[in-house]
Amino acid sequence: MKDCFAKIISAIQAHKGRTVAIAITAFVLVCAVVALSCLGAFVFNRFSEGYVPTDAELAAINSDPAKQYKRVLIIGVDGMGDYMKRMDDGATPNFDRLFGDGFTTANGTRINASVTHTGMAVYPTISAQNWTSMFHGVRPPYHGITGANSNTDLDAGKQANEKYPSFIKVFLDANPDAKVLSSCTWSAVNNGAIEDLPQVRKLNNNCNTLHEILNGELVLGDVDLVQYIAQQTKVEGFADETYSLTDAVTVQRVIDETETADYKIAYMHLNQVDSAGHSYGNNKHAYIRAVSHVDLLIGKLYDAYEARGWLDDTLFILCTDHGHRYLQDGPGHGGNSKVERTVTFAIAGKTVKQGTPGKYVNTDLAPIVTYALGLKAPETWQGRVPYGMFLGE
Numbered sequence: 001m002k003d004c005f006a007k008i009i010s011a012i013q014a015h016k017g018r019t020v021a022i023a024i025t026a027f028v029l030v031c032a033v034v035a036l037s038c039l040g041a042f043v044f045n046r047f048s049e050g051y052v053p054t055d056a057e058l059a060a061i062n063s064d065p066a067k068q069y070k071r072v073l074i075i076g077v078d079g080m081g082d083y084m085k086r087m088d089d090g091a092t093p094n095f096d097r098l099f100g101d102g103f104t105t106a107n108g109t110r111i112n113a114s115v116t117h118t119g120m121a122v123y124p125t126i127s128a129q130n131w132t133s134m135f136h137g138v139r140p141p142y143h144g145i146t147g148a149n150s151n152t153d154l155d156a157g158k159q160a161n162e163k164y165p166s167f168i169k170v171f172l173d174a175n176p177d178a179k180v181l182s183s184c185t186w187s188a189v190n191n192g193a194i195e196d197l198p199q200v201r202k203l204n205n206n207c208n209t210l211h212e213i214l215n216g217e218l219v220l221g222d223v224d225l226v227q228y229i230a231q232q233t234k235v236e237g238f239a240d241e242t243y244s245l246t247d248a249v250t251v252q253r254v255i256d257e258t259e260t261a262d263y264k265i266a267y268m269h270l271n272q273v274d275s276a277g278h279s280y281g282n283n284k285h286a287y288i289r290a291v292s293h294v295d296l297l298i299g300k301l302y303d304a305y306e307a308r309g310w311l312d313d314t315l316f317i318l319c320t321d322h323g324h325r326y327l328q329d330g331p332g333h334g335g336n337s338k339v340e341r342t343v344t345f346a347i348a349g350k351t352v353k354q355g356t357p358g359k360y361v362n363t364d365l366a367p368i369v370t371y372a373l374g375l376k377a378p379e380t381w382q383g384r385v386p387y388g389m390f391l392g393e
């Protein structure tokens with residue numbers, strides 16, 4: 001053995017220059033492979049892995065009323081990341097009853113839920129980039145809502161590249177007589193992420209809306225802010241700041257509007273979880289409060305839809321654009337850390353398969369909605385329907 005080493009060392013000494021060159025080349029090659037692997041993992045993580053439904057699959061939906069929905073309700077929670085997963089058992093009873101083990105309605109319809117807490121935001125993990133990708137089915141370089149000022153640009157009305165229509169537009173092109181509702185606490189989704197179409201009723205809710213309600217200038221059918229505050233006080237021992245009231249109004253307007261008009265798709269954007277993340281970072285106490293409030297609002301929606309007998313033929317979706325950094329890393333989002341990029345996606349309905357779907361990326365929201373409604377997705381979309389999300393695969 002000793003002789004063997006001696007032979008190797010003398011061989012290296014005899015060819016010193018060549019050995020050094022080989023070592024450097026090998027080192028450079030290893031570095032290149034590692035760098036390319038990291039880049040590949042970073043880039044390809046954003047690629048959808050699901051499928052494009054065939055014409056036969058769409059025809060099967062369109063020919064069978066048992067597979068059709070009368071309405072879609074989308075609960076958009078800004079900045080929630082995967083925090084729903086980290087809530088204590090029993091802390092989100094309303095999320096659990098809608099997106100838990102599934103349930104049977106009073107009419108005997110089985111409603112299943114498909115939930116993932118390992119979904120992927122698009123990069124960068126900024127609200128404008130992600131909500132636009134969710135509505136338009138493509139990654140940011142394609143829809144064009146990019147750059148450091150993307151949130152301001154979107155709020156100012158900058159629209160996605162029209163080669164990539166939103167699922168709202170795809171739906172309305174196929175159903176021009178239908179109506180869509182979008183009630184937002186963060187107006188940028190209404191102003192930029194959804195096209196201006198006559199069939200879309202856009203409601204932006206902010207501090208002015210609260211003043212209008214408190215002054216009696218805006219009367220909502222059933223909004224009772226005092227009761228809402230009392231409900232929170234009961235849960236936590238104290239009432240929350242204004243943002244929660246705005247989210248409560250955003251939800252109440254969905255409840256009121258859908259009662260009096262037939263909206264096939266109703267979307268809402270809730271902001272208080274994102275506010276908590278910006279103020280306190282990805283901190284359990286901040287998130288527990290904010291996510292609990294959203295859970296109360298989910299409960300109000302569930303109760304309203306149940307009272308109307310709508311649970312049987314509604315498709316429920318809960319989605320979020322991104323998560324938040326820990327306080328010690330500087331609160332906020334936009335980067336590629338695990339807590340910023342990992343998102344929850346939950347869907348419940350009679351055609352949903354109970355369990356956990358395959359890989360979900362935020363670009364998949366658009367094709368998921370169009371597939372559930374039996375519509376063909378534009379070929380330009382990059383999002384796919386995650387495997388295992390719907391029955392009959």
Ligand SMILES: [Zn+2]
Pocket residue numbers: 078079126127128274321322
């Ligand atoms: Zn956001």
